[in-house]
Amino acid sequence: MENDVTSPFLLRADGTPVRVLVVDDEPDLTEVVSGALRYEGWEVRTASDGASALATARTFRPDAVVLDWMLPDADGLTVLRGLRAELEGVCVLFLTARDAVEDRIAGITAGGDDYVTKPFSLEEVLARLRGLLRRAGMARRSDLLQADRLVVGDLVMDERAREVTRGGVVIELSRTEFELLRFLMRNPRRVLSKAQILDRVWSYDFGGKAHVVELYISYLRKKIDAGRTPLIHTVRGVGYVLKPDAP
Amino acid sequence: MENDVTSPFLLRADGTPVRVLVVDDEPDLTEVVSGALRYEGWEVRTASDGASALATARTFRPDAVVLDWMLPDADGLTVLRGLRAELEGVCVLFLTARDAVEDRIAGITAGGDDYVTKPFSLEEVLARLRGLLRRAGMARRSDLLQADRLVVGDLVMDERAREVTRGGVVIELSRTEFELLRFLMRNPRRVLSKAQILDRVWSYDFGGKAHVVELYISYLRKKIDAGRTPLIHTVRGVGYVLKPDAP
DNA sequence: AAGGCTTTTCAGAGGCTCCTCAGAAGAACC
DNA sequence: GGTTCTTCTGAGGAGCCTCTGAAAAGCCTT
Numbered sequence: 001m002e003n004d005v006t007s008p009f010l011l012r013a014d015g016t017p018v019r020v021l022v023v024d025d026e027p028d029l030t031e032v033v034s035g036a037l038r039y040e041g042w043e044v045r046t047a048s049d050g051a052s053a054l055a056t057a058r059t060f061r062p063d064a065v066v067l068d069w070m071l072p073d074a075d076g077l078t079v080l081r082g083l084r085a086e087l088e089g090v091c092v093l094f095l096t097a098r099d100a101v102e103d104r105i106a107g108i109t110a111g112g113d114d115y116v117t118k119p120f121s122l123e124e125v126l127a128r129l130r131g132l133l134r135r136a137g138m139a140r141r142s143d144l145l146q147a148d149r150l151v152v153g154d155l156v157m158d159e160r161a162r163e164v165t166r167g168g169v170v171i172e173l174s175r176t177e178f179e180l181l182r183f184l185m186r187n188p189r190r191v192l193s194k195a196q197i198l199d200r201v202w203s204y205d206f207g208g209k210a211h212v213v214e215l216y217i218s219y220l221r222k223k224i225d226a227g228r229t230p231l232i233h234t235v236r237g238v239g240y241v242l243k244p245d246a247p
Numbered sequence: 248m249e250n251d252v253t254s255p256f257l258l259r260a261d262g263t264p265v266r267v268l269v270v271d272d273e274p275d276l277t278e279v280v281s282g283a284l285r286y287e288g289w290e291v292r293t294a295s296d297g298a299s300a301l302a303t304a305r306t307f308r309p310d311a312v313v314l315d316w317m318l319p320d321a322d323g324l325t326v327l328r329g330l331r332a333e334l335e336g337v338c339v340l341f342l343t344a345r346d347a348v349e350d351r352i353a354g355i356t357a358g359g360d361d362y363v364t365k366p367f368s369l370e371e372v373l374a375r376l377r378g379l380l381r382r383a384g385m386a387r388r389s390d391l392l393q394a395d396r397l398v399v400g401d402l403v404m405d406e407r408a409r410e411v412t413r414g415g416v417v418i419e420l421s422r423t424e425f426e427l428l429r430f431l432m433r434n435p436r437r438v439l440s441k442a443q444i445l446d447r448v449w450s451y452d453f454g455g456k457a458h459v460v461e462l463y464i465s466y467l468r469k470k471i472d473a474g475r476t477p478l479i480h481t482v483r484g485v486g487y488v489l490k491p492d493a494p
Numbered sequence: 495a496a497g498g499c500t501t502t503t504c505a506g507a508g509g510c511t512c513c514t515c516a517g518a519a520g521a522a523c524c
Numbered sequence: 525g526g527t528t529c530t531t532c533t534g535a536g537g538a539g540c541c542t543c544t545g546a547a548a549a550g551c552c553t554t
Contacts, residue, residue, distance in 0.1 A: 028354075031328060035358025038336075039382075122357050174530060189408045199357035206353075211512095212532065218513060235409055236511065236540070237422040243408065421541060458501095459543065465502060483500070483551070 050074030069096040091132040119203035153244030184242040193239040297321030316343040338379035366450040400491030431489040440486040
């Protein structure tokens with residue numbers, strides 16, 4: 001029961017849930033993102049344009065904002081300035097198209113905010129949001145934020161350094177392998193279906209089949225379990241679990 | 248009588264029964280599912296299309312919805328959005344055809360909702376529903392939801408990790424064996440007929456005979472009772488009971 | 495004690511899930 | 525621009541699960 005991703009409350013210092021405002025003009029996208037955030041215990045509101053985002057921010061007073069860079073009525077930088085004026089120390093995570101990245105974004109990350117390029121995976125958004133709040137000093141309150149280091153048995157992941165070791169030995173992982181493993185390590189001893197994994201680790205626009213999950217599990221096994229007592233277990237007809245042998 | 252599946256009340260925090268809305272255009276199916284749910288103490292309503300589902304949801308205000316993915320008048324995602332807009336924090340369990348799975352299910356498991364493919368077994372639907380409500384924080388109020396762990400004598404089942412132990416020793420079970428055992432463990436000290444077991448554990452379209460139940464009971468005995476004092480007992484001409492020897 | 499019925503067990507076919515390999519397309523990096 | 529790394533598709537094959545049918549064992553009645 002410890003280290004449970006679904007522990008229903010993600011609390012701030014004052015005991016109220018952490019609040020996030022999701023702003024995007026595509027309803028499907030806000031639906032998926034806000035759903036995942038709610039599932040993880042955040043208190044979520046959504047908005048579909050810059051004006052209503054600012055209005056909602058004023059009353060809702062979120063700790064963080066997930067904000068589309070290109071909104072119908074406003075440009076990202078403008079909205080950012082508006083938010084900054086209204087909310088002291090709010091964290092902002094931008095969602096941007098891949099080619100719109102270069103320009104201004106550089107300046108944003110300097111200010112402590114961050115961005116994710118579309119199409120993104122939910123794991124990516126969640127990880128970045130956790131990182132932002134952690135850096136903003138909102139950490140140590142909840143289990144969900146405090147894990148800079150994930151540990152399962154002798155397998156250790158340092159999220160910030162993006163380094164994984166097993167028994168002290170460094171393991172090189174590709175981007176997708178890393179995200180898959182992070183998701184598994186955030187849900188130890190819990191069986192995760194391929195659909196669940198696909199929904200969280202792969203981008204929302206991924207058209208392929210759940211077969212990729214099997215493939216990447218096999219990659220991970222080769223790197224992590226090779227020759228050692230396995231941590232990744234198959235539950236036939238259900239999914240996969242990550243767990244140490246001795247509970 | 249403790250831990251009784253048919254304990255007549257399944258209550259929410261405010262003392263009223265937990266409510267679920269079942270939506271499917273096949274009357275036989277809603278009949279079977281809603282019957283089983285009522286039997287377990289849920290307060291149930293049914294609907295046969297998207298429009299009436301939303302209408303019913305508005306007044307009935309269910310805690311969970313069992314929803315066919317393919318309705319005559321609407322697509323699953325649309326109805327989901329409607330429900331979400333109307334009911335804060337409602338849990339949705341989708342029923343889908345096997346081949347429709349890969350399609351557009353994407354994202355729903357990330358939002359905390361879940362799905363079951365047709366043809367399904369009632370145990371599967373019930374287990375998933377319990378899981379949804381448990382995660383939504385509706386747990387600990389009622390006996391029916393609180394069991395993440397089922398215990399009968401020295402036999403322990405961890406539903407989430409899908410792990411079964413007897414006397415601390417891990418026992419590997421196949422999918423069907425696991426579901427059969429779960430049903431038995433949810434009804435300890437109660438004689439279950441082969442017909443009952445078949446109706447609950449096997450899919451509704453299963454054409455075979457009750458002989459499979461005998462076979463799977465024998466599999467379970469080999470794994471669970473082998474060499475130990477038996478937990479599974481035959482009641483000749485009636486069915487089977489799971490109970491510890493020393494009461 | 496025998497016969498008839500229920501239950502248990504065995505053996506095997508078929509189906510299905512999952513794992514792995516090989517290769518093509520794409521992205522990142524120099 | 526070329527090289528390397530990464531991601532994904534498809535096919536083949538291994539192994540596990542499920543179910544059928546038949547034979548053996550057990551229980552109850554007569």
